[in-house]
Amino acid sequence: MENPTATLILKPGRDKPVHNRHPWIFSGAIGRVQGQPAPGDLVTIADQKGAPLATAYYNAKSQIQARILSWDTDQPIDERFWRDRLQQAINGRRAMANPVTRDKTPETSEVSLPTDAYRLVNAEADGLPGLVIDRYGDYLVMQCQTLGIDRRKAMLTALLVELLQPAGILERSDVDARGKEGLKPVVELRYGAPPPAELTLRENGFSFLVDVHHGHKTGFYLDQRDNRAAVGRPPYMAGQEVLNVFAYTGAFGVYAAAAGASAVVQVDSSAPALQIAERNMHLNRLERPSNEYIAGDAFEVLRYFREEGRQFDAVILDPPKFAHNQGQIDRAARGYKDLNWLAMRLLRPEGVLATFSCSGLVSADLFQKIVFGAAVDARRDVQIWHHLGQAADHPVLLSFPESAYLKGLLCRVI
Numbered sequence: 515m516e517n518p519t520a521t522l523i524l525k526p527g528r529d530k531p532v533h534n535r536h537p538w539i540f541s542g543a544i545g546r547v548q549g550q551p552a553p554g555d556l557v558t559i560a561d562q563k564g565a566p567l568a569t570a571y572y573n574a575k576s577q578i579q580a581r582i583l584s585w586d587t588d589q590p591i592d593e594r595f596w597r598d599r600l601q602q603a604i605n606g607r608r609a610m611a612n613p614v615t616r617d618k619t620p621e622t623s624e625v626s627l628p629t630d631a632y633r634l635v636n637a638e639a640d641g642l643p644g645l646v647i648d649r650y651g652d653y654l655v656m657q658c659q660t661l662g663i664d665r666r667k668a669m670l671t672a673l674l675v676e677l678l679q680p681a682g683i684l685e686r687s688d689v690d691a692r693g694k695e696g697l698k699p700v701v702e703l704r705y706g707a708p709p710p711a712e713l714t715l716r717e718n719g720f721s722f723l724v725d726v727h728h729g730h731k732t733g734f735y736l737d738q739r740d741n742r743a744a745v746g747r748p749p750y751m752a753g754q755e756v757l758n759v760f761a762y763t764g765a766f767g768v769y770a771a772a773a774g775a776s777a778v779v780q781v782d783s784s785a786p787a788l789q790i791a792e793r794n795m796h797l798n799r800l801e802r803p804s805n806e807y808i809a810g811d812a813f814e815v816l817r818y819f820r821e822e823g824r825q826f827d828a829v830i831l832d833p834p835k836f837a838h839n840q841g842q843i844d845r846a847a848r849g850y851k852d853l854n855w856l857a858m859r860l861l862r863p864e865g866v867l868a869t870f871s872c873s874g875l876v877s878a879d880l881f882q883k884i885v886f887g888a889a890v891d892a893r894r895d896v897q898i899w900h901h902l903g904q905a906a907d908h909p910v911l912l913s914f915p916e917s918a919y920l921k922g923l924l925c926r927v928i
C-alpha cells in the first residue's frame with residue numbers, strides 16, 4: 515500500500531471543483547505544498563483550512579499537477595483499489611451487449627458484444643486517470659498518458675493478466691499528451707505474445723484489418739462504432755454515391771457499401787491507410803469498380819471536386835482533432851465551417867451529411883452552430899436527423915465534461 519507523501523493545500527475558493535468531483539487539480543489552484551512529493555507520488559488534496567478532500571497522484575511537471583483517485587481520504591490506494599477500479603470498468607462494458615432482446619442479461623456469464631474490439635478502460639471517465647486500455651480480441655493495448663500511471667504500469671499489467679488472461683499486452687504510449695507530463699513515447703510489449711502485425715477485428719458483422727503496432731490511436735477508431743452503424747442504416751446509403759472524407763482504413767466506407775451505396779469514394783492524406791481501406795472492402799466482399807481511393811489533403815480534394823462540378827448523394831466528414839488548446843478554437847471553427855460548407859456544395863438536393871468533430875474543446879452546441887453557419891453560406895436548408903456521440907465503451911463522466919469529445923450530426927441537406 516502507498517501513503518500520500520505530501521498535502522496540496524488549495525487556494526481559497528479553489529476547492530469547489532473538487533467538491534463537484536472533477537478529477538483535475540491545476541497548478542494555479544494550489545496555494546502551497548506541504549512535504550516534498552516525488553513525481554508520481556500520492557498526495558492529499560486539502561482545502562485552504564487544511565481539511566482533506568481527496569487522494570490524488572502528483573506530477574509537478576504537468577499543468578494538471580494532480581489527478582484524483584479517490585474522494586474518500588480514508589480509502590487505501592493499494593493493489594485492491596486498482597483491481598476494483600479495473601473490474602468496475604470491465605463490468606461497465608456489459609452495457610454494450612446488444613440491447614434488443616427479451617432475455618434478461620445474465621449478471622455473471624459472458625454477454626455477446628457487437629464487437630470483439632472495444633475500449634475497456636477510458637481513463638478519467640472510468641476513475642482511472644491517465645490510463646487507456648483497448649481490447650482487440652485476445653490482446654490488450656495499453657496507453658499510459660501520465661507519469662502517475664507510467665510509474666504503476668507493472669502492477670497494472672499484472673492485474674490485467676489476473677483479471678483477463680490476455681494473450682498479450684502491448685503498450686502504445688506514443689501519445690502527444692505524454693510530452694506535457696515530461697515523458698517520452700514508449701511502444702513496448704508488456705506481457706505475453708506480441709499481437710500479430712495485422713489482426714482482424716469483427717464489428718457489427720464486418721471485418722477490419724488493424725495494425726495495433728503502428729495504426730492511429732491504438733489501431734482503430736473504436737469510438738465511431740455506433741456512428742458507423744447509424745450511417746449504415748439501410749435507408750441512408752442505398753443506391754447512393756458516397757464520399758467518405760478522412761476515411762482512414764475505410765470503416766465508414768464498408769458500412770456504406772454494405773448498406774447499398776453504388777459507389778464509395780474515400781479520401782485520406784495517408785496512402786497506407788487507404789490501401790488497408792481497399793483491402794477492407796475486399797475482405798467484406800464489397801469492392802466495386804466504381805469505388806475510388808484518393809490520397810490527398812481533404813480540403814484540396816473537396817475544392818477540386820467543386821471546381822469539377824462533381825456531386826455526391828452522401829458525404830461523411832470525420833476530420834482529426836482541429837483544436838488542441840483554447841487558443842486554437844477559432845481556427846478550428848473556421849476549419850470545420852470550410853469543410854462543412856464544401857461538403858454541402860458537393861451534395862445533391864436531399865443529400866445526406868454525416869459530420870463529426872472530435873475536438874473536446876468544441877462543444878456539441880458550438881459544433882451545431884458552426885454547421886449552421888456553413889449551411890447559411892451554402893444556402894442550403896439542413897435537417898438534423900440524429901445527434902451522434904461516442905460509443906458506450908467511451909463513457910462520458912458527468913463530473914468530467916472533458917470526457918465528452920466526439921460529437922456528430924446526421925443530417926439531410928435539402
Ligand code: SAH
Nearest residue numbers: 735760761762765782783784811812832834
Ligand atoms: N473515419 C475514420 C477515422 C478518421 S481519423 C474511421 O472511422 O476509422 C482522421 C483521418 O484523417 C486520419 O486517417 C488522417 O490520416 C486523416 N487526415 C488528417 N488530416 C488530413 C487532411 N488534411 N486531409 C485528408 N486526411 C487527413
